[in-house]
Amino acid sequence: MKNIYFIGFMGVGKSTISYRVSRILKKKIIDTDRELEKRQGKAIHEIFTEKGELYFRKLESELLREISQQTDLIISCGGGMILKEENRKLMKDSGIVVLLTATINTIYRRVALNDRRPLLKGKKTKAHLRAMYSKREPIYKELADIEVSINRKTVSMISEEVITKVKEKENHV
Ligand SMILES: Nc1ncnc2c1ncn2[C@@H]1O[C@H](COP(=O)(O)OP(=O)(O)OP(=O)(O)O)[C@@H](O)[C@H]1O
Ligand SMILES: O=C(O)C1=C[C@@H](O)[C@@H](O)[C@H](O)C1
Numbered sequence: 413m414k415n416i417y418f419i420g421f422m423g424v425g426k427s428t429i430s431y432r433v434s435r436i437l438k439k440k441i442i443d444t445d446r447e448l449e450k451r452q453g454k455a456i457h458e459i460f461t462e463k464g465e466l467y468f469r470k471l472e473s474e475l476l477r478e479i480s481q482q483t484d485l486i487i488s489c490g491g492g493m494i495l496k497e498e499n500r501k502l503m504k505d506s507g508i509v510v511l512l513t514a515t516i517n518t519i520y521r522r523v524a525l526n527d528r529r530p531l532l533k534g535k536k537t538k539a540h541l542r543a544m545y546s547k548r549e550p551i552y553k554e555l556a557d558i559e560v561s562i563n564r565k566t567v568s569m570i571s572e573e574v575i576t577k578v579k580e581k582e583n584h585v
């Protein structure tokens with residue numbers, strides 16, 4: 413099976429849904445944020461503070477290059493993985509890309525809960541989220557093979573919807 417890449421804005425549920433999907437499909441999961449934290453022995457916000465965003469983006473791309481050479485993986489991507497053209501190409505060429513979408517209100521409610529997202533430090537306002545989201549939205553949509561809206565759905569409902577759509581997609585290639 414081709415890899416399945418989960419993309420989408422911070423807090424839409426990429427990590428949660430990809431873990432559930434990996435359990436249902438009995439596939440290995442890699443959450444790029446968690447994997448980088450494990451390898452660096454630091455939290456994402458610490459990497460940002462100590463080494464800067466550019467350094468984090470470099471690590472993120474190197475990790476993607478490595479894992480995109482494998483198959484049969486469920487991959488939860490960091491929210492900004494889609495920002496680089498080289499990353500988009502790696503995902504497109506090696507898997508099916510699943511975009512999870514949510515309203516700004518839902519995202520706001522979720523990201524307000526903790527402080528582990530460096531790009532929102534001191535800027536957790538709906539206006540800031542909306543500005544960031546609208547800049548990224550066309551990139552997410554352009555890259556996605558499949559789109560699933562998560563509002564008012566349980567983790568089970570979303571996971572089943574993703575799996576059904578991935579299977580449809582695989583049968584049409
Ligand atoms: N369908 C759902 N219903 C209710 N809560 C959910 C659902 N999916 C995820 N959550 C909760 O929303 C929060 C954000 O989810 P998660 O960490 O999976 O998002 P993410 O897209 O991986 O975020 P990040 O970009 O920060 O990695 C978590 O607290 C999670 O438990
Ligand atoms: O949207 C982003 O740019 C980010 C999302 C998170 O998953 C982390 O990868 C990091 O906080 C950056």
Ligand SMILES: [Mg+2]
Nearest residue numbers: 426427445488
């Ligand atoms: Mg995550």
